[in-house]
Amino acid sequence: MTETTLSDELDDARALEQRSERAAAYADGPDGHDHHATNTGISNPKLAMWVFLGSECLLFGGLISTFLLYKHNNQAGGPTPHELYDIELTSISSFVLLMSSLTMVLAVSAIQRGEHSRLRLWLATTAILGATFIAGQVYEFQVFVKEGLGFTTNAAGSAFFALTGFHGVHVSLGIVMLLSALVLSLAGRIPQARAEAVEIVGLYWHFVDVVWVLIFTVVYLIP
Amino acid sequence: MTTTTPPTGPLALPSGEEPRRNPLGAFARPTATAGWRSWMTSVDHKRIGIMYGAASLFFLLIGGFEALLIRVQLAQPDGQLLSADAYNQIYTMHGTTMIFLVVMPIGAAFMNYLIPLQIGARDVAFPRLNALSFWTFMGGGIVLNSSWLLGGGADGGWFNYAPNNGVVFSPSHGIDFWNMGLLITGIASLVGAINLIVTCLNLRAPGMTFFKMPVFTWMGLVTQFLLLFAIPVLTAAQFLLLFDRLFGARFFDTSAGADPLLWEHLFWIFGHPEVYIMILPAFGVISEIMPTFSRKPIFGYPFMIFSGIAIGFMGWGVWAHHMFASGVGPLSVAAFSVSTMFIAVPTGVKIFNWLATMWGGRLKFSAPMLYSVGLVTMFTIGGLSGVTHAVAASDTQQTDTYYIVAHFHYVLFGGALFGFIGGWYFWWPKVFGYVLNDRVGKVNFWILLIGFNLTFGPMHILGLQGMPRRIYSYRDGYGFNLWNFVSTVGAFIIAVSFLIFFWNIVRSRRAHVRSGATMVADPWDARSLEWSVPSPTPAHNFDVVPTIRRLDDFWHRKYQEDAGGKLVRVATSEEVAQPGNGEGVHLPSPSYWPLVLSAGFPFVAWGLIFNLWLCLVGGILVVAAIYGWVLEPSTAPEAHRGSDDHDPDDHPAPTDDGAAATPEEAALVD
Ligand code: HEM
């Protein structure tokens, strides 16, 4: 719908066509997917989530740049994160988080097929995998602190905890969303026709996972 | 989980039936449509636009008062009105207020009011989120200004460079108020941006393709994208600052080896696009006014759009021109110098398009048009002095002198604010149902123009003479006396011009009431859709959602080309305007929750500064409001008509047509 057409007739024809399409969409009412007729064909909430995630990229961009700037900076004393990494542990918890994207996909496809108990199973699994990741992060933070690297120890520590902590908060919010979806489903408020609600939570969840892949690479893999 | 299942279960709720009620009753939607409560709970994009406008005028008074204090202090050498410390706070808060609480929200006021109308939508995509963004903005403004009562304002300049923004150099809480106030207004901008982007992409009337959208809506859309990507960068920087100041992190602690340029980079990656966030909506405003008062279509519509988009993109590549004097290295300086020159090109394109729009037109210099022409000339002056900053060699001489102060006031005041004032005069009848007196408007314009040039013109000279910016006082005998005095006189003339504006509002309203006339829909014989609906705009916007065939469709329904290619009038405005009773149009009803939710944010901020228990209050408000928001029943039996962000349960599910729920779903409801 983005092209300009110079001929008015063509425009007229297209406009009328669109008008009748949209009129039909309005008149039909329930179309099985229960959203408004929109210009893009993507529902408002889903588009809003995409747009929001676009801005999140910049937030993480700022934090990742900060980490890159400071990762070896321990002029205030103390160790740097690089000296403390337990790469095996983090690899495992990263793997766990990636698997949760898979279970999320399964949850979405379950509800799209109307399989409610499967939906709940996969939502719960995803939440548990997410929580496992968070547990790993809490454990890692606590080890770091014990080894002498706290949030305020040096610039590298501040940058490390801020970046991974922000990501952890995002995962935790995602878990809250998953659990809310689970509760709503148990209350019977997620019929198949509202599969999109789960899909939107899924979008957020995948985004958080993808960001972790980036963070894992930047923070843990690149020396 | 509160289930409030009617006998048949929520899934079988037939459309048209009473919406689901919550046992707590508290979740019932407010219904008042008049009185102050109806404003507090309104989710109507037009009312929210008006409230944004009113709030920004209020903050303009505060920011203007601060400006006058600055100018009185500097009127003569050795000014005694303010201490150095108070001066630092006042210019910092003046700049911050003007940018974040005046110019940005005036833009938001116009965009909220006009974008849905210009694209033929009944409301924005998420009306309650729209209310949330306004009230959150107010919360941020309150936190920012509460600093005056709670120990003093921020004192590091509106950009609060590190390490001056750290506790070592700024031990009072001023910068914490600044930091958290702007974090909160950032949430508001982000929510608003998402909302308006989805609105523009999804809710255009049938036939309203992207390249039939009015230029104002286009500039609004580009602005929202800029906000969407710029705000989070500032947010990131502000979180780092918050951690530093409140929790002892080391991001900007130079004694611990931190890099002070980190703040500058993050700040200006936000800050330069911010300049376009402020100016593009004003460009949009005059792109509607100029064609109307030239009686010609906008010249080079696609160029207008593409130059706007180009500005949007290029705005990201030039931020370091704010840092030529910061020691970023010769290569960066050269690169950013060149990239900055390039961004003058699309801006120049716009200026020439406006001139070409006027060229050969039947010009009518009513007040809105005067302000538009004022914008073009003043902005051009500001743009030219801007080019002299792009040249790094001259910038290193000018930076941190009054030459810069002159430059950005020509751009932001002579540019953005002039455009917006023109917009007020232009859209006032549409919004409030009466025309502002044009003669007073013209007087208002000339006084403002004179005062403006007297205030900021001499600052160029002062700057080139070497008067530094951000000094609270200067000695006699430096040669600064005369022009500073002139500048202060000018500032008071500006103040007078605003008083005239306020007086005009009152006076015109009185005259209108006395005459008893009803306002016509289309007083200027204008071009875009909002003029096809009655003035003031009815709550439901359009009786019938219009179908669009071409750019300026409304205009073309009034005028057509005859055989000789000459434009002739074929219909009066009244004939093509919509009558307006709006029967049967469903609109989302008001809601308490946006207000409650945004009331939580200031408490979190104050709590972080003074007492963590206050954070608990804020947290409870936020969580309770989210809960209420989600559970709030909708009043929409046919939610698929029009737009609403209410509970999707009210969207007719497949079972709504009376068919029984599937056994599986029925089983879920117990
Ligand atoms: C009555 C009109 C105004 C007057 C007399 C005025 C005057 C001034 C003066 C004298 C300064 C320099 C303070 C210093 O560096 O010591 C200043 C700074 C500033 N003004 Fe205005 N101003 C006015 C309106 C505006 C408007 C409409 C804006 C719109 C955005 C604005 C934005 C700023 C900013 C961003 C600063 C920089 C503050 C800083 O350095 O932190 N001003 N103003």
Ligand SMILES: [Cu+2]
């Ligand atoms: Cu800039």
